[in-house]
Each structure stands twice: as C-alpha cells, then as structure tokens.
Amino acid sequence: MVIEEGSLTTAPVPLRKPRARHGLNSAGPHDRPAFAFGWKRSGSVPLSINANYWIMKLLIIGATGATGRETVSQALTQGHAVTALVRDCTKATFVPPVKKAVGDVLDVSSLEKALTGQEAVICSLGSAVSGPIKEMTLFSEGTRNLVAAMKSQGVSRLICITGIGAGNSKGHGPWYYNWLIQPLVLRGVYKDKTRQEEIVRGSGLVWTLVRPTILTNGGAKGVGAVQVFTQLAEIHVSKICRADVAAFCLRELADGRFQGQAPVITY
Numbered sequence: 001m002v003i004e005e006g007s008l009t010t011a012p013v014p015l016r017k018p019r020a021r022h023g024l025n026s027a028g029p030h031d032r033p034a035f036a037f038g039w040k041r042s043g044s045v046p047l048s049i050n051a052n053y054w055i056m057k058l059l060i061i062g063a064t065g066a067t068g069r070e071t072v073s074q075a076l077t078q079g080h081a082v083t084a085l086v087r088d089c090t091k092a093t094f095v096p097p098v099k100k101a102v103g104d105v106l107d108v109s110s111l112e113k114a115l116t117g118q119e120a121v122i123c124s125l126g127s128a129v130s131g132p133i134k135e136m137t138l139f140s141e142g143t144r145n146l147v148a149a150m151k152s153q154g155v156s157r158l159i160c161i162t163g164i165g166a167g168n169s170k171g172h173g174p175w176y177y178n179w180l181i182q183p184l185v186l187r188g189v190y191k192d193k194t195r196q197e198e199i200v201r202g203s204g205l206v207w208t209l210v211r212p213t214i215l216t217n218g219g220a221k222g223v224g225a226v227q228v229f230t231q232l233a234e235i236h237v238s239k240i241c242r243a244d245v246a247a248f249c250l251r252e253l254a255d256g257r258f259q260g261q262a263p264v265i266t267y
C-alpha cells in the first residue's frame with residue numbers, strides 16, 4: 001500500500017534552520033523525525049512520507065536542464081534559498097529570489113565562487129547523447145572539480161543524479177535499454193557516469209547517488225508514488241517523471257534516508 005501525502009499519520013514538522021551538522025566535520029545522518037512508511041510492491045524500500053524540511057542554502061547544478069528547473073522550482077516552494085549554476089546568464093530565466101551563479105563544472109574557480117556560503121548541492125548535470133564510440137569526461141571531470149570545490153568551501157552535502165546503468169546498476173534496466181540504448185546511444189555517457197559515481201563514493205562528503213530510470217516530462221505522481229530500490233536484484237523498472245526525481249532529491253535532502261547509498265528510483 002502507498003500512503004499518500006494527504007494521509008499523514010503524524011503532523012508535518014515545520015520549517016526550521018539547519019544545524020551545524022551539515023558542515024564537513026559533521027558525523028552522521030540527521031536526527032530523524034517520526035516516519036510513516038509506505039510500500040508499493042515487495043522489494044522496494046519504504047519511502048518516508050513525513051520529512052523534516054530544513055531550510056537550506058542550496059546550489060543546484062544543471063539548473064537550466066529539465067530536471068534542474070523542476071528542482072529549482074520545488075526547492076523554492078519548500079523555502080530553500082536557491083542558487084542556480086548557469087553557464088549562460090542570458091539564457092537562464094530564473095528570477096529572484098533564485099540567485100544565478102555563472103559557472104561551469106569544468107572551471108573549478110567558478111564552482112568555488114558559486115559554493116561560497118552554500119550548505120548543500122543537488123547535481124543534475126547532463127549532456128547530449130554520446131553514441132557508441134565517443135568518449136566523455138564531462139561527468140567525471142565536472143564532479144572531481146565539484147568535490148574539490150565543495151571541500152574547499154566547507155560544503156558537505158551532495159545529492160548527485162546519475163541514472164540506472166551507472167556503476168553496479170549496469171545491466172539492471174529493461175532489455176532494450178541494456179542491449180540497445182546503453183551500448184549504442186549512451187555508452188560514453190554511462191562509462192563516464194560510472195566514473196562520476198566512483199568519485200562521489202570516494203569523496204568523503206555526505207553523499208547520495210540518485211539513479212532514476214527512464215525520465216519523462218509529464219505525469220508527476222508525487223514523491224509518495226516513487227519506488228526506491230537499494231537492492232539491485234529486486235529492481236523493477238518503469239519510467240519516472242522529472243518532477244518526481246526532483247521531489248525525491250529534495251526529500252532526500254530533508255531526511256537523508258539514503259545517505260551513502262545509490263538508490264534506483266522509478267514508479
């Protein structure tokens with residue numbers, strides 16, 4: 001059974017300021033509120049539906065992309081202080097209170113500048129498809145720079161979107177994805193996303209890798225409908241709407257339930 005957002009059994013916790021434990025020296029996961037859990041099918045991890053919403057100073061990378069724009073918009077609604085990393089200020093349509101920081105993940109000094117005073121990062125960096133031959137380094141180079149810049153600026157919390165097919169999730173998609181799309185269309189992307197995941201895992205930051213299945217633009221169902229798989233053998237693959245990927249990342253920012261893990265998320 002899935003417990004819907006509207007049927008919370010405990011009252012939502014009001015917005016409040018984060019504590020110092022988001023700093024680099026913080027030890028472990030946040031104190032947790034009482035959770036209500038819901039399962040949709042056996043094998044998926046119960047997703048907390050009653051989170052503790054911290055107001056955070058949040059840098060969103062890939063903010064101009066489809067998932068990034070959703071993340072900016074929902075983060076703003078939740079009361080976070082949002083800075084969007086943008087490569088081209090004239091193309092980015094964000095208006096105050098969203099702050100724009102001009103930068104590129106391949107330019108570490110621009111990242112350091114954008115990270116000044118931030119408390120957390122959601123990374124939704126994306127690229128064009130790579131084809132079967134072309135090698136890519138955007139994800140690994142960009143993430144290496146991001147980790148270095150976060151450390152130099154004392155920002156510890158990173159939620160990084162990769163995708164099913166990265167790292168040990170390779171081969172766990174549907175057959176057409178495993179045998180056609182990934183090798184023929186996304187080979188370079190996922191080779192580099194695997195390196196990206198390794199960099200995040202070895203970063204020493206407080207990280208969560210988020211691996212969505214195939215993304216869609218419409219049909220948001222709400223974070224309560226998201227199935228979360230941390231056991232690869234149990235994965236069931238469907239599609240997931242970008243808005244719900246954004247919602248999941250923000251929920252993870254709030255409750256840290258999957259810190260140090262790489263959940264696959266789908267409907």
Ligand SMILES: NC(=O)c1ccc[n+]([C@@H]2O[C@H](COP(=O)([O-])OP(=O)(O)OC[C@H]3O[C@@H](n4cnc5c(N)ncnc54)[C@H](OP(=O)(O)O)[C@@H]3O)[C@@H](O)[C@H]2O)c1
Binds near residue numbers: 068086142214215
């Ligand atoms: N498509 C799928 O079915 C699928 C499935 C699973 C996972 N994913 C992953 O989910 C994530 C979000 O996907 P999406 O389709 O929403 O993304 P997207 O629309 O392709 O957006 C990509 C973002 O990355 C930014 N970017 C690219 N190069 C950059 C650089 N050098 N420095 C700074 N920013 C840079 C782009 O900025 P500009 O606007 O300046 O170009 C854009 O904001 C991606 O990691 C994607 O691989 C996708």
